[in-house]
Amino acid sequence: MSLARIKHIILVLSGKGGVGKSSVTTQLALSLSLAGHSVCILDVDLTGPSIPRMFGLEDAKVTQAPGGWLPITVHDADSSNGIGSLRVMSLGFLLPGRGDAVVWRGPKKTAMVRQFLSDVYWEETDYLLIDTPPGTSDEHISLAETLLQKARPDQLAGAVVVTTPQAVSTADVRKELNFCAKTGIRVLGVVENMCGYVCPNCSECTNLFSSGGGEVMANEFGVRFLGRLPIDPQFSIMIETGRRPTYPEGTLINGQDIATAPANTSSAQIVAEADKKHEAPLVQKYRHCSLAPIFGKITADVISLVQA
Amino acid sequence: MAPSLEAPEPVEDVLSNPLKQKPQLVAPEPEHCPGPESEKAGTADSCAGCPNQKICASAPKGPDPDIPLITARLSGIKHKILVLSGKGGVGKSTFTSLLAHAFATNPESTVGVMDTDICGPSIPKMLGVESETIHVSSTGWSPVWAMDNLAVMSIQFMLPNRDDAIIWRGPKKNGLIKQFLKDVEWGDLDFLLVDTPPGTSDEHLSVNTFLKESGIDGAVMVTTPQEVALLDVRKEIDFCRKAGIKILGLVENMSAFVCPKCEHPGEIFKATTGGGQALAQEMGIPFLGKVPLDPRIGMACDYGESFFDSFPDSPACKALKGVVRSLAENMKLDPGVVMPED
Numbered sequence: 001m002s003l004a005r006i007k008h009i010i011l012v013l014s015g016k017g018g019v020g021k022s023s024v025t026t027q028l029a030l031s032l033s034l035a036g037h038s039v040c041i042l043d044v045d046l047t048g049p050s051i052p053r054m055f056g057l058e059d060a061k062v063t064q065a066p067g068g069w070l071p072i073t074v075h076d077a078d079s080s081n082g083i084g085s086l087r088v089m090s091l092g093f094l095l096p097g098r099g100d101a102v103v104w105r106g107p108k109k110t111a112m113v114r115q116f117l118s119d120v121y122w123e124e125t126d127y128l129l130i131d132t133p134p135g136t137s138d139e140h141i142s143l144a145e146t147l148l149q150k151a152r153p154d155q156l157a158g159a160v161v162v163t164t165p166q167a168v169s170t171a172d173v174r175k176e177l178n179f180c181a182k183t184g185i186r187v188l189g190v191v192e193n194m195c196g197y198v199c200p201n202c203s204e205c206t207n208l209f210s211s212g213g214g215e216v217m218a219n220e221f222g223v224r225f226l227g228r229l230p231i232d233p234q235f236s237i238m239i240e241t242g243r244r245p246t247y248p249e250g251t252l253i254n255g256q257d258i259a260t261a262p263a264n265t266s267s268a269q270i271v272a273e274a275d276k277k278h279e280a281p282l283v284q285k286y287r288h289c290s291l292a293p294i295f296g297k298i299t300a301d302v303i304s305l306v307q308a
Numbered sequence: 309m310a311p312s313l314e315a316p317e318p319v320e321d322v323l324s325n326p327l328k329q330k331p332q333l334v335a336p337e338p339e340h341c342p343g344p345e346s347e348k349a350g351t352a353d354s355c356a357g358c359p360n361q362k363i364c365a366s367a368p369k370g371p372d373p374d375i376p377l378i379t380a381r382l383s384g385i386k387h388k389i390l391v392l393s394g395k396g397g398v399g400k401s402t403f404t405s406l407l408a409h410a411f412a413t414n415p416e417s418t419v420g421v422m423d424t425d426i427c428g429p430s431i432p433k434m435l436g437v438e439s440e441t442i443h444v445s446s447t448g449w450s451p452v453w454a455m456d457n458l459a460v461m462s463i464q465f466m467l468p469n470r471d472d473a474i475i476w477r478g479p480k481k482n483g484l485i486k487q488f489l490k491d492v493e494w495g496d497l498d499f500l501l502v503d504t505p506p507g508t509s510d511e512h513l514s515v516n517t518f519l520k521e522s523g524i525d526g527a528v529m530v531t532t533p534q535e536v537a538l539l540d541v542r543k544e545i546d547f548c549r550k551a552g553i554k555i556l557g558l559v560e561n562m563s564a565f566v567c568p569k570c571e572h573p574g575e576i577f578k579a580t581t582g583g584g585q586a587l588a589q590e591m592g593i594p595f596l597g598k599v600p601l602d603p604r605i606g607m608a609c610d611y612g613e614s615f616f617d618s619f620p621d622s623p624a625c626k627a628l629k630g631v632v633r634s635l636a637e638n639m640k641l642d643p644g645v646v647m648p649e650d
Contacts, residue, residue: 015427015428015473016396016397016428017395017396017397017398017428017505017506018395018396018397018398018506018532018537019396019397022536047394047506047507047508047509047540047543048394048395048396048506048507048539048540048543050536050539050540053535053536053539054536098539098542099539099542099543099545099546100543100546101394101508101543101544101546101547101550102508102543103508103509103512103513103547103550104508104509105478105509105510105513106477106478106479106509106510107478109478109509110477133396133506133507134396134397134427134428134505134506135427135428135505136427136473136474136475136476137426137427137475137476137477137478137481138477138478138509138510140475141475141477164397166606166607166609166610167433167610168401168402168430168433168434168606168609168610169397171430171433171438171470171471172427172428172429172430174470174471175427175428175471175472175473175474176473177471178471178472178473179473179475182473182475183475197565197574197576199567199569199570199572199574200572200574201567201570201572201574202567202569202570202572204567204568204569204570206565206567206568206603207603208565208576208601208603208606209603209606210603210606210607210610231576233574233575233576233578236534236536236577236578237578237580239536240534240535240536240578240580240581241580
């Protein structure tokens with residue numbers, strides 16, 4: 001069983017689509033890696049895999065080795081900087097073209113999920129994060145079944161549930177919490193994503209999808225509320241174009257100015273420096289994102305919950 | 309045996325054998341096997357002596373016998389429109405409910421909405437009928453009427469508790485979708501809007517199979533501007549092409565956001581690759597328009613109100629009306645009749 005070398009398994013779930021499961025998975029992986037843990041991501045969203053795009057690995061192809069399918073390496077461990085390794089596996093790596101539809105019915109998806117859990121060659125890993133499609137159907141039932149059967153009880157740490165604040169979204173995510181209760185998967189906590197957008201021009205914060213819904217839901221179900229994440233367009237620019245996040249001066253995150261350009265540096269120097277940083281691995285660039293410190297706290301919470 | 313990771317099953321095969329599944333064979337298929345799903349399975353010459361013969365012979369064959377019943381039930385419906393997107397959370401349900409409200413502004417039209425998102429039904433909440441239940445009579449199930457001329461059907465109406473999880477595998481979901489089409493008394497409708505879950509799986513295949521015979525006008529694609537969403541929408545367009553569903557157009561939702569304080573236009577979901585318009589051009593499908601992100605749309609959905617009635621002068625409402633008009637034109641209908649100006 002390939003899961004034997006993995007210490008903790010965390011599922012990232014949401015009943016609703018497009019709330020940021022994949023981006024939360026990505027950030028959780030980057031934060032865990034920054035904290036020095038070795039991390040693997042398994043993307044079981046078979047009909048809409050986003051993880052390859054998130055790491056800029058759309059052209060990567062999986063190779064077969066005697067021990068099973070080899071996951072793709074995003075970056076290796078760098079012990080001098082205290083960064084753990086990060087590897088990913090997704091159906092996206094197995095498709096011939098990026099626009100090709102995967103039209104599969106349930107039984108086929110079930111078989112694929114099982115194969116992903118048993119035939120991928122994972123190395124020694126601290127955390128395996130499993131990114132899921134929306135809903136409570138074939139993929140989720142198969143995941144729960146297989147993990148509850150095959151993983152050791154101490155391996156399956158639990159689920160991080162993602163929601164956006166509006167009622168339409170929490171209504172579906174409530175169903176997912178009930179799914180976890182029914183299948184006996186522990187809920188580590190709820191993350192409220194896309195809560196507020198700070199205008200880059202005037203720093204006015206607008207609640208695009210209202211606010212507070214995730215916290216109310218977490219309290220109602222008696223599960224932990226891990227925190228809320230604002231919308232940061234710089235994060236998606238970093239994902240899509242590989243540019244390091246930059247913020248205008250005076251951008252305050254938790255009372256700390258995270259503006260990137262010191263006033264006395266000439267602009268040419270900044271550009272040259274920025275260009276150099278394009279080559280830097282994603283995990284280094286993520287350090288400069290305004291979401292990194294917020295997610296660092298969430299990650300610390302998750303780690304302490306898992307190890308408790 | 310698990311499917312191979314190397315060669316995903318060709319989409320054409322899945323589409324041409326919609327609901328039939330390969331029977332569970334006890335031995336590998338012989339060299340001259342006619343195919344366990346084929347018409348001749350179990351009866352062909354090469355089947356003699358094959359250990360699978362009985363299994364193949366008794367497997368159900370031919371088209372689904374319920375399809376003529378569905379066609380008869382839906383014969384009073386003039387136009388059937390699917391709302392699709394490969395990606396979740398881009399506003400399929402929101403757009404479906406807005407479209408339903410827009411069509412229903414003409415008191416002469418009757419509109420039906422069918423929610424095929426079994427695991428995350430959002431339509432009842434958005435149309436303000438979340439706590440309703442359906443009534444069953446000898447002639448079938450009565451849909452829930454959200455307005456005098458707006459009928460709704462969703463699994464949400466059948467749940468004992470609002471937050472119950474629907475933990476169903478594919479075949480069970482297909483069964484319910486079939487019942488929605490076969491057993492619901494839709495009556496004479498001008499429009500039936502079908503809201504779908506994200507992806508390209510059981511629900512989409514079933515809707516396509518069941519409605520093929522009675523005719524689908526086409527599908528409206530919904531997307532958001534960023535490439536992560538376009539990537540999945542591209543797959544959905546590929547699916548429609550292969551399934552022979554006409555694409556009526558692409559709508560770009562959540563396209564721009566104007567800061568309410570300084571009126572600075574910000575791109576929340578940045579269109580780094582040209583957004584929906586570029587995708588429509590690339591794929592050669594009509595582009596219906598961009599709908600800006602307005603927090604009040606989400607608010608109206610949370611409270612189950614009609615955004616058209618509540619904020620008729622907002623830019624988002626004007627953009628939506630433009631989208632509905634171009635959609636009507638693409639369906640060769642008179643926009644003035646579909647959505648009369650008051």
